[in-house]
Amino acid sequence: MKKSLYRLMLELTHNPLYNVMLKKAATHRWSRAFIPSFSKTFNINTDEVARQQSEFHHLNDFFSRELKEGSRPVSQDVHEIVSPVDGVLAEVGDITDKTLMHIKQKPHSLETMLGLKSAVNTYLGGKYYVFYLSPKDYHRIHAPYAGHVRRRWALGRYSEPVNHLGFYFGQEPLATNYRLITEYETAKQRFAVVKIGALNVNSIHLSHTGSYSQKGEEMGYFSFGSTVVLLFQQDTVKLAQWIIDANKHDLPIKQGETIGSWIKQEETSS
Structure with a gap:
């Protein structure tokens, strides 16, 4: 249920006004309270995230999170x-x-x-x-x-x-x-x-x-x-x-x- 709700909020909209409202909500400081729920709902591997959940300013900050160095090895083969x-x-x-x-x-x-x-x-x-x-x-x-x-x-x-x-x-x-x-x-x-x-x-x-x-x-x-x-x-x-x-x-x-x-x-x- 939560996953469907989050997907609906983040994906299914053609309304520009709704987009503005969503952006404001996701970047407001009180949205930090939704980070643990969002993370658990989508089974996000928090061990590889560069910051602790409490260090993010809002939900959108967590959404665009950075990872710890070395979490994504990149092939060095020149070809x-x-x-x-x-x-x-x-x-x-x-x-x-x-x-x-x-x-x-x-x-x-x-x-x-x-x-x-x-x-x-x-x-x-x-x-x-x-x-x-x-x-x-x-x-x-x-x-x-x-x-x-x-x-x-x-x-x-x-x-x-x-x-x-x-x-x-x-x-x-x-x-x-x-x-x-x-x-x-x-x-x-x-x-x-x-x-x-x-x-x-x-x-x-x-x-x-x-x-x-x-x-x-x-x-x-x-x-x-x-x-x-x-x-x-x-x-x-x-x-x-x-x-x-x-x-x-x-x-x-x-x-x-x-x-x-x-x-x-x-x-x-x-």
Whole structure:
């Protein structure tokens, strides 16, 4: 019952006024009283949380909690790409020649998502990964690979809920919601991290504004549950074997786990 109530509060709303009220309630000091209940309801592992529950200022502060150092080991293999978040790997697929991504069996326009024709051309024919974060998940976002920041931009205004009802009733929630996009450049490839809001414009916060990110370095965080989409260029990445073997959607995943690897030059020429 409590879990359903919390999910309803945090996910199922199309009313901007309700969003404002929810934000005020979750950031008010009296909301600290709900932290133990929230933590118990979603079975959150408090042993890995960097602070004690009594040290958080309000419920939203706990929602965007940081973890103790070393809680999420990151692969140091120079060829491997890692998950940017905790949550579920909801979808993996190809970006077709019609610039579409079929997510939850619904077409999403890459051009609408990115807003820049040059960016669309960059990732046409490539691969996408979709990560969904539920209320229980660690909500910090980390770089999936090391690279120089080529550009950052924001799009969208009001956000629809990014969950099953949002996909059912919304038009293209992952392509039209408020989103912050960071495009990285490595020695030979580009990739983009699309951070997508679930409730309102202020649900995404940048904590890294530098020109370079190390693999696994924190980029920002969500103050409400949301989604991250990774985009890769054509013929640059291959899926991790465990994802291929699973052969299904909604795979539980932790930040730092390997999700793929760069295709070596000899593999593309063979």
